[in-house]
Amino acid sequence: MKSATKDKVYTSPVRKLARCFEKSRDQWQAKCRAAKATIKRLKSRVRFLEESRDRWKSRAKELQAHVAQLEARERALERELQTLRHKETPEPVIAGGLENFRLIPRHHQYSVGHIMLFTALVLSDAASLRCAGRVMETMLSLLPVSLPAPAWSTGRLWLLRLGYHKLTRPKEHAADWVWIVDHTVQLGSEKCLLILGMRLSAFPPAGQCLRHEDVEPIALLPVKKSNGPVVYHQLEACVAQTGVPRAIVGDHGSDLKSGIERFCHEHPETCFVYDIKHQTAAVLKHELERDETWTAFTRLAAQTKRHVQQTALAPLAPPNQRTKARYMNVDVLIQWGQNLLAFLDSPQTGAGLALDPHQVQEKLGWITRFRQPLAEWAELLQLTTATESLVRQQGLDHSAPLELKERLQSLAHTDRSRRVRAALVSFVAQEAAKARPNERLLGSSEIIESVLGKLKRLEQDQAQSGFTGLLLCLGAMVATTTTEVVQKALETVPTKQVLAWCKETLGRSIQAQRREAFAKTEQKWDQSWAAT
Numbered sequence: 001m002k003s004a005t006k007d008k009v010y011t012s013p014v015r016k017l018a019r020c021f022e023k024s025r026d027q028w029q030a031k032c033r034a035a036k037a038t039i040k041r042l043k044s045r046v047r048f049l050e051e052s053r054d055r056w057k058s059r060a061k062e063l064q065a066h067v068a069q070l071e072a073r074e075r076a077l078e079r080e081l082q083t084l085r086h087k088e089t090p091e092p093v094i095a096g097g098l099e100n101f102r103l104i105p106r107h108h109q110y111s112v113g114h115i116m117l118f119t120a121l122v123l124s125d126a127a128s129l130r131c132a133g134r135v136m137e138t139m140l141s142l143l144p145v146s147l148p149a150p151a152w153s154t155g156r157l158w159l160l161r162l163g164y165h166k167l168t169r170p171k172e173h174a175a176d177w178v179w180i181v182d183h184t185v186q187l188g189s190e191k192c193l194l195i196l197g198m199r200l201s202a203f204p205p206a207g208q209c210l211r212h213e214d215v216e217p218i219a220l221l222p223v224k225k226s227n228g229p230v231v232y233h234q235l236e237a238c239v240a241q242t243g244v245p246r247a248i249v250g251d252h253g254s255d256l257k258s259g260i261e262r263f264c265h266e267h268p269e270t271c272f273v274y275d276i277k278h279q280t281a282a283v284l285k286h287e288l289e290r291d292e293t294w295t296a297f298t299r300l301a302a303q304t305k306r307h308v309q310q311t312a313l314a315p316l317a318p319p320n321q322r323t324k325a326r327y328m329n330v331d332v333l334i335q336w337g338q339n340l341l342a343f344l345d346s347p348q349t350g351a352g353l354a355l356d357p358h359q360v361q362e363k364l365g366w367i368t369r370f371r372q373p374l375a376e377w378a379e380l381l382q383l384t385t386a387t388e389s390l391v392r393q394q395g396l397d398h399s400a401p402l403e404l405k406e407r408l409q410s411l412a413h414t415d416r417s418r419r420v421r422a423a424l425v426s427f428v429a430q431e432a433a434k435a436r437p438n439e440r441l442l443g444s445s446e447i448i449e450s451v452l453g454k455l456k457r458l459e460q461d462q463a464q465s466g467f468t469g470l471l472l473c474l475g476a477m478v479a480t481t482t483t484e485v486v487q488k489a490l491e492t493v494p495t496k497q498v499l500a501w502c503k504e505t506l507g508r509s510i511q512a513q514r515r516e517a518f519a520k521t522e523q524k525w526d527q528s529w530a531a532t
Contacts, residue, residue, distance in 0.1 A: 105490040110150050112483050118155040123477055129156050160498045163475030165489035167217045173243040176200040181250040182448045188466040188510050191226040193234055195219040196448055206394045210447045217475040222467055231259025247271050249445045251278045271434040275445040276391040280384035281328040283423050293373045300366055308363050331381050337374045340367050379417045383408055387424045391443040401429035451477050466510035469502040
């Protein structure tokens with residue numbers, strides 16, 4: 001048998017064979033090195049995948065254990081809930097709130113109960129945002145079931161989303177809408193027009209005042225510059241939401257009055273009703289502004305405030321006098337004057353104060369010179385208060401002037417008070433004539449003043465930043481807030497939509513512009529401080 005390993009005979013020269021064999025050797029060495037590198041890389045990959053598999057396997061086991069714990073906790077909560085339901089006298093807070101706390105909006109961690117509780121604390125109970133968060137934490141920790149507490153920043157976003165939902169949701173088109181309009185201002189050059197709406201068919205019955213729940217947010221329109229044409233175009237744009245309104249209630253600010261009157265000229269079915277509170281203030285201003293006795297009284301009250309506020313007489317100090325809308329708040333000053341006269345006439349009522357009688361007479365005895373004027377001013381105040389009360393509670397209809405005249409008949413005893421009475425009755429008759437037969441119009445815009453006041457209380461120091469996203473809380477403050485409204489607001493209004501509205505409508509706040517302006521200065525200050 002021939003050997004299979006018989007040497008091959010090469011006929012080429014040795015020098016050529018050497019080069020050929022060397023080249024072949026180098027090629028096989030390269031292939032070997034590439035194969036070794038591939039094997040090493042694959043081994044590393046296998047090792048990584050094995051480690052990843054073990055890690056995810058361990059994580060899956062941990063999650064399975066956590067899910068089992070949550071299921072056990074859920075079963076325990078179900079048992080506690082069943083126990084509470086079978087109690088004969090369940091605690092009101094638990095019985096009334098657990099259902100809402102079990103209702104969780106889609107894609108959310110917290111329940112409708114959390115959201116409604118936070119909203120009530122801020123809007124109804126006058127708690128600040130941070131305070132509401134801490135109060136919720138304390139309240140929820142006292143419940144027999146374990147419930148998480150949200151951060152205050154989370155609650156702030158809830159309010160903004162709820163307000164945006166109420167502001168932008170479709171309104172029913174009807175011919176009996178009444179718009180209540182007013183401007184609000186903050187630090188900076190911007191003005192914001194707020195429009196609230198109410199249907200005359202939903203007007204509270206006579207004897208009841210309008211509440212926040214009775215009105216609907218129509219528009220929230222910040223602008224850099226406001227004048228008559230701007231207000232007119234803003235009102236025209238709002239027609240698409242409710243239709244042409246039956247009436248617009250507001251004050252006589254120059255831009256508001258001009259814009260509303262032009263709107264009413266273009267839409268004859270709409271009438272402009274002047275707010276009764278501003279009218280009574282205008283009547284008082286007409287009577288008191290040129291009254292030298294009133295001027296002397298207010299001047300002495302302001303001087304006395306400065307002299308006694310840091311002394312033992314501070315309990316008797318007069319109230320602060322407002323520089324803006326002062327004639328809408330004269331009642332506090334007049335009431336103080338009458339109370340001080342009663343104190344001086346019966347000093348035994350303040351026996352527990354241990355005040356020096358001579359010092360009281362020296363600093364406050366001047367009030368006795370105004371005994372008669374104070375009585376006259378108080379009579380004027382009674383007339384305006386009675387008029388405001390009637391219009392606020394009864395509205396404006398064809399019977400309003402006669403009813404007002406009867407109410408004021410026994411309250412006027414001087415020529416001045418009779419003149420004021422005639423002016424008030426004439427004004428109410430003029431405004432009531434705008435109502436159609438069997439129609440009752442709204443005559444007061446105090447509801448919008450109340451809403452704006454609540455916003456300023458909520459903003460606190462943030463008002464120094466100009467208009468911020470908290471402006472949307474105006475929408476959350478009004479209209480009825482039910483579990484259905486809250487759930488729909490949280491499910492249909494994403495946070496990014498609210499933030500986009502703030503960016504587009506409000507732009508950068510004063511605080512953001514301040515930080516940009518002083519960024520380099522503050523950076524240098526920080527570097528200098530660090531160096532020291």
